Amino acid sequence: MGRFILQRAGIMLLTALCLTFIVFALTNLYPNLEKLAKTQANSRMTDTEVVSWLENRGYLQPLPVKYGQWLGVLPGYVIEGSDGRTRARCAPDGIPAEDAPRFCGVLQGDWGTSTVFREDVSEIVSKRLGLTGWLMLAVMCVMVPGALILGVLSGMREGSRTDRTLSTVSIASTATPEYVSGVLFIAVFASSAVGLKWFKGTATSAMDDITFANFTLPVITIALYGMGYIARMTRASMTEVMTAQYIRTARLKGVSFRDIVLKHALRNALIAPFTVIMLQFPWLLNGVVIVETLFNYKGFGWTLVQAASNNDIELLLGVSVVSVIVVLVTQLISDIGYVVLNPRIRIS
Amino acid sequence: MEPLTWTGTLGTFLDPLLALFAGVFAVACVAQFVLGFVLQPGRTTANADGTLSVERGPLEWIGEAMKWSFLGIVLVVLAYILGGIVTPYGTGGIIGAMSARFLPVWIALTLTFAISITFKRRLGLYGKLFDSPIGMVGFGLVMFWVFTAIFGGPLDMIITHDPLSQVSGLKNKIPGVPVPGIEEMGVGAHYLLGGDNLARDIFSRMVEGAWIVIQIAPLATLFAFMVGITLGLPAGYYGGALDTFLSFLANLILAFPVILLFYLLVTPEIVATGIPSYMAAVLFLFPVIFLGVLLNSRYYTQPTFRTGLLIVVLGIAGFTYLAIISQRGTPLQILPDAIDPITINGGILVVFVSVVFVNAPTVFRIVRSLALDIQTRDYVAAAQTRGEGAWYIMLWEILPNARGPLIVDFCLRIGYTTILLGTLGFFGLGLPPESPDWGSTINEGRKLLSIYPHPALPPAVALLTLVLGLNLLADGLREESLKD
Numbered sequence: 001m002g003r004f005i006l007q008r009a010g011i012m013l014l015t016a017l018c019l020t021f022i023v024f025a026l027t028n029l030y031p032n033l034e035k036l037a038k039t040q041a042n043s044r045m046t047d048t049e050v051v052s053w054l055e056n057r058g059y060l061q062p063l064p065v066k067y068g069q070w071l072g073v074l075p076g077y078v079i080e081g082s083d084g085r086t087r088a089r090c091a092p093d094g095i096p097a098e099d100a101p102r103f104c105g106v107l108q109g110d111w112g113t114s115t116v117f118r119e120d121v122s123e124i125v126s127k128r129l130g131l132t133g134w135l136m137l138a139v140m141c142v143m144v145p146g147a148l149i150l151g152v153l154s155g156m157r158e159g160s161r162t163d164r165t166l167s168t169v170s171i172a173s174t175a176t177p178e179y180v181s182g183v184l185f186i187a188v189f190a191s192s193a194v195g196l197k198w199f200k201g202t203a204t205s206a207m208d209d210i211t212f213a214n215f216t217l218p219v220i221t222i223a224l225y226g227m228g229y230i231a232r233m234t235r236a237s238m239t240e241v242m243t244a245q246y247i248r249t250a251r252l253k254g255v256s257f258r259d260i261v262l263k264h265a266l267r268n269a270l271i272a273p274f275t276v277i278m279l280q281f282p283w284l285l286n287g288v289v290i291v292e293t294l295f296n297y298k299g300f301g302w303t304l305v306q307a308a309s310n311n312d313i314e315l316l317l318g319v320s321v322v323s324v325i326v327v328l329v330t331q332l333i334s335d336i337g338y339v340v341l342n343p344r345i346r347i348s
Numbered sequence: 349m350e351p352l353t354w355t356g357t358l359g360t361f362l363d364p365l366l367a368l369f370a371g372v373f374a375v376a377c378v379a380q381f382v383l384g385f386v387l388q389p390g391r392t393t394a395n396a397d398g399t400l401s402v403e404r405g406p407l408e409w410i411g412e413a414m415k416w417s418f419l420g421i422v423l424v425v426l427a428y429i430l431g432g433i434v435t436p437y438g439t440g441g442i443i444g445a446m447s448a449r450f451l452p453v454w455i456a457l458t459l460t461f462a463i464s465i466t467f468k469r470r471l472g473l474y475g476k477l478f479d480s481p482i483g484m485v486g487f488g489l490v491m492f493w494v495f496t497a498i499f500g501g502p503l504d505m506i507i508t509h510d511p512l513s514q515v516s517g518l519k520n521k522i523p524g525v526p527v528p529g530i531e532e533m534g535v536g537a538h539y540l541l542g543g544d545n546l547a548r549d550i551f552s553r554m555v556e557g558a559w560i561v562i563q564i565a566p567l568a569t570l571f572a573f574m575v576g577i578t579l580g581l582p583a584g585y586y587g588g589a590l591d592t593f594l595s596f597l598a599n600l601i602l603a604f605p606v607i608l609l610f611y612l613l614v615t616p617e618i619v620a621t622g623i624p625s626y627m628a629a630v631l632f633l634f635p636v637i638f639l640g641v642l643l644n645s646r647y648y649t650q651p652t653f654r655t656g657l658l659i660v661v662l663g664i665a666g667f668t669y670l671a672i673i674s675q676r677g678t679p680l681q682i683l684p685d686a687i688d689p690i691t692i693n694g695g696i697l698v699v700f701v702s703v704v705f706v707n708a709p710t711v712f713r714i715v716r717s718l719a720l721d722i723q724t725r726d727y728v729a730a731a732q733t734r735g736e737g738a739w740y741i742m743l744w745e746i747l748p749n750a751r752g753p754l755i756v757d758f759c760l761r762i763g764y765t766t767i768l769l770g771t772l773g774f775f776g777l778g779l780p781p782e783s784p785d786w787g788s789t790i791n792e793g794r795k796l797l798s799i800y801p802h803p804a805l806p807p808a809v810a811l812l813t814l815v816l817g818l819n820l821l822a823d824g825l826r827e828e829s830l831k832d
Binding site: 011014018022029031035161162174186193285286293294305309311 | 377613774790800815
């Protein structure tokens with residue numbers, strides 16, 4: 001087991017390195033850097049001015065060198081600029097370049113500075129992650145019980161009319177992407193045209209104060225898309241368990257149907273959905289990006305969109321590191337959980 | 349001129365009927381669901397003549413009510429559609445006018461269903477689809493949008509206004525608003541689904557959008573399948589280092605949040621560097637390789653026939669490949685303009701490539717696991733003993749036997765691709781902003797959503813029904829293919 005986890009951790013590290021390098025390479029392409037220079041300094045710079053601006057700030061070093069500096073395995077640049085100022089990667093404005101530490105990268109705990117928000121990346125990411133954490137928590141509280149109930153109800157009597165109705169409901173929910181259901185919900189429950197106005201169409205106020213009115217729609221929107229998939233997996237696993245020999249034995253013994261479902265079938269039927277729920281996290285991340293944009297909730301997904309659309313290199317790298325870790329850790333947990341929960345599987 | 353109401357004069361007696369049936373149906377649904385946990389179903393008794401009879405309890409009566417009220421709803425909806433076609437413009441209101449515009453679609457749908465149901469026993473898996481009600485509903489929804497796309501896009505039979513032209517005074521106007529300057533009641537006299545925030549006709553844009561989606565989604569899914577199959581079969585069949593490497597690559601792409609990947613691939617700056625063109629050059633090579641290997645492995649025992657066939661097929665495929673990847677204004681311009689028959693809008697190519705790129709790893713994983721499973725079968729061992737080549741076994745022994753799950757996944761994946769296209773449009777990536785595709789239209793409509801919800805709703809509902817149809821179709825296919 002220990003070796004298994006170690007091996008997986010090694011693959012995780014390798015994947016994270018490859019991914020960040022790809023993001024780094026794509027964001028450091030010259031047209032992207034040019035756009036960055038023009039948004040940061042002056043949108044009417046000439047080409048030579050752009051080059052000298054970039055050169056002074058170390059953007060035109062070779063790609064592996066820059067990546068090493070970001071990672072913290074190579075010493076940060078110290079460049080005497082064409083305008084006479086000496087800039088160092090590790091020296092923020094106001095500190096002379098000589099006093100700065102030599103290394104400043106992710107390994108040293110320095111995630112860099114966002115060019116859009118003009119704040120430390122680690123601060124932005126942790127603040128936004130906190131906001132998204134509340135959203136995810138609420139989504140999980142709605143989605144998981146809802147999906148399990150839906151799946152168990154439809155799976156306990158396969159082929160019944162309840163099963164057919166609920167299966168269609170779950171198919172419909174997997175077929176509704178967040179930007180469609182969100183738009184429909186806002187139109188019905190929040191717009192002045194229909195006039196119900198039960199909830200608010202934006203979740204901006206939920207960043208300070210979560211209320212039922214401003215948080216329901218975003219949560220339901222994300223939960224609905226993931227719910228159908230988990231419900232279908234639960235149904236499949238439940239129908240499989242319900243045809244097992246020991247369920248038949250229990251029935252022949254005269255155990256009531258309710259006790260069969262609750263005491264005999266349910267525990268075994270929930271092993272497969274556990275892994276599915278864990279693997280849903282990366283998809284939730286997608287939903288979070290869409291929903292936060294739609295409802296203007298300035299969390300992690302909103303930050304991703306801002307960073308990506310403004311080519312904010314270091315923020316984007318921070319965001320992608322976090323999301324990659326979320327993806328890989330949930331994969332790891334789902335693998336381990338599957339082994340721990342299912343007594344029939346042992347890793348030798 | 350009068351604005352149109354939703355159901356017009358037909359609605360005066362059809363609307364109450366619909367409300368009645370819908371009310372009864374909803375009550376019956378809820379009652380059946382709730383009472384299903386409390387009441388027992390009616391007792392079944394076996395008769396002497398070998399038949400079964402069921403006592404009618406309360407549950408059975410609710411079931412009957414559900415059945416008949418549902419039938420009533422279907423009939424009323426049919427009456428709306430037929431009424432709109434038969435009666436003159438305006439009598440059927442907005443719904444009638446729209447159904448009259450969709451007339452070619454209705455005809456094509458009826459013909460498709462009539463022919464398919466008549467010959468369903470001779471049509472294999474496709475014919476069996478018509479035994480499952482869910483599959484039929486899904487197929488109907490999908491074909492509705494396919495026909496809408498074909499008749500509305502290239503044939504230009506459905507739209508009422510130009511999807512890009514603006515009519516002043518119709519900005520954000522509600523559905524059924526009359527177009528100023530047109531006096532006679534007739535096609536084009538109203539904006540059937542209202543105007544958007546640039547005063548363009550929402551109905552026409554929705555129909556045009558279908559054409560963009562139907563053009564890209566199935567083809568992109570097909571390409572993703574070609575890539576996934578060409579790489580997944582050897583990975584599963586050979587295993588070893590090749591498998592480890594390809595699986596690592598696939599997992600790498602899958603670990604990216606899709607939206608981040610889109611932002612990294614589809615921005616104008618990246619397009620300027622030519623990376624999407626190079627990716628297109630690599631990804632589009634796979635179908636050509638696939639075709640070549642497929643035919644070569646089948647006919648290599650008849651060298652003369654094989655060589656001729658390969659020259660013709662690879663010649664056509666290779667030329668198409670060159671024509672597609674060499675586009676003016678990109679770094680890859682191989683063919684001169686004079687002999688380059690295919691010009692693709694730059695935005696569409698980038699969108700296409702990124703959607704294929706995102707889908708291919710999942711297909712790869714599915715194909716790989718299927719190949720791992722199937723290669724242990726006896727018929728594969730038999731082929732190996734016969735001395736067949738590895739590619740023959742992969743493409744002509746393993747692949748045909750994996751078709752069931754692959755066809756089902758293909759349907760699901762077209763739906764997923766449609767969702768991805770919508771996501772791209774929703775973030776304003778790739779396609780030009782005035783493009784009528786559903787994602788971009790939703791993106792534009794969402795900005796004023798709480799005041800004017802009507803511009804965003806038709807594309808949202810359209811996308812929802814298409815994806816729902818594809819999911820139901822996949823479900824029906826899965827059910828029917830399991831019955832074999």
